[in-house]
Amino acid sequence: MTRRFFLIVAITTGFLSAQTRLSKERLARIDALLEGYAQENRIPGAVALILQDGKPVYEHAFGWADKESGRRMSVDTIFRIASQTKAITSAAVLMLVEEGKIALDEPVGDFIPTFKRTAVQENGAIVPAKRPITIHDLLTHTAGISYGVEPSVAESYRSKGLGPAAGYGWYTADKDEPICVTMERLGTLPFVAQPGERFVYGYNTDILGCVIEKASGVPLDRFIETRITKPLGMKDTRFYLLPGDRNRLAAVYASAGNGYVRAPEGPKGQGNYVEGPRQSFSGGAGLTSTARDYARFLEAIRRDGELDGVRILSPRAARLMHTNQSGALHSNAGLGFGYGFEVVDRYGAKGLAGSGAFGWGGAYGTTYEVDPESRLVVVFMMQLMPNATDVQPKFMNAVFQALE
DSSP states (O other), X not given: OHHHHHHHHHHHHTTGGGGOXXXXXXXXXXXXXXXXXXXXXXXXXXXXXXXXXXEEEEEEEEEEEETTXXXXXXXXXXXXXXXXXXXXXXXXXXXXXXXXXXXTTOBGGGTOGGGSSOEEEETTEEEEOSSOOBHHHHHTTOSSOOOSOSHHHHHHHHHTTOBGGGTOBTOOTTOSSOHHHHHHHHXXXXXXXXXXXXXXXXXXXXXXXXXXXXXXXXXXXXXXXXIIITTTTOXXXXXXXXXXXXXXXXXXXXXXXXXXXXXXXXXXXXXXXXXXXXXXXXXXXXXXXXXXXXXXXXXXXXXXXXXXXXXXXXHHHHHHHTSOOSTTSSOSSSEEEOSSSEEEOXXXXXXXXXXXXXXXXXXXSOEEEEEGGGTEEEEEEOOBSSOOOOHHXXXXXXXXXXXX
């Protein structure tokens, strides 16, 4: 009776999961998968990294970082991580929440005056927002703010130099102005949903980057460097590359037919991460990083905000990031959204990822998943935009099938 009780408790508390290991034989399936995609020219190249208990158990590079110049992909290649920036910025917001400089239910208008009274495009008419947009709304993407892709708001976004109609989309690295100037203009535009009523993916985290600057009195790049990347030893993560790292940055490609072509130069393609104005720090999509660096940030969150003796967040704040904070607004199919991460609320909602797993990705094809149950951090990096392949979900399932 006692042994049976112990077994039940062990299973329900995750004690037995401490024995979970990755099969070397099954991990080899990842090699076959990614080598196949690279050799068949379905992707230019990729880097895959898996940590278990913070230690690398798989780290391989495939294909090309820059095919035209003959530069192979390597494990220290630098990537534009686009929306993977959002989780780091969200962690920075929670640091200021812990310090009492920001409150989760605080109106964004307390920091950016144009957000004191916002408007919504509804049924062809512009109406006042029912309530102020809050920090919580921005963290969960429930503020009603998009990237301006919808026809109802595309022209107004274009008129302010925002959105795809203006040639930018989510991209701001070529802007010769601080991010707060851009976000102040955004606050004058109509949005596509009432605050708190829908999950709408857009400039939410860029607005939070401006809030960080206002609340801390420090530029966003310096705040992230001094409070997150430098303490965690993320030596290759920054908004704009050091000049000497130009040849470590992967080129951007675009899916075309059954293969890919090199993306054009400029704001829609390679970007200005080396030679740009270096004025706009996009908290929603601006960072560059390596697989190893980003894995260190994720490992710190998996460990409740601490890594190698450095604490960036309290355990409770770190758990807010990967606990569903948006109810069913993000999904009614077993996925939630916390303060920075998509969360698996139901096993099976995201392939083989375990219940409680959390992750997201970036527009250039990067993706990641943290699985607390199996103590895994998984990072996949490539530069393919648009991406018409199915390599990311297949890669993630190949990782989780290796658990035994």
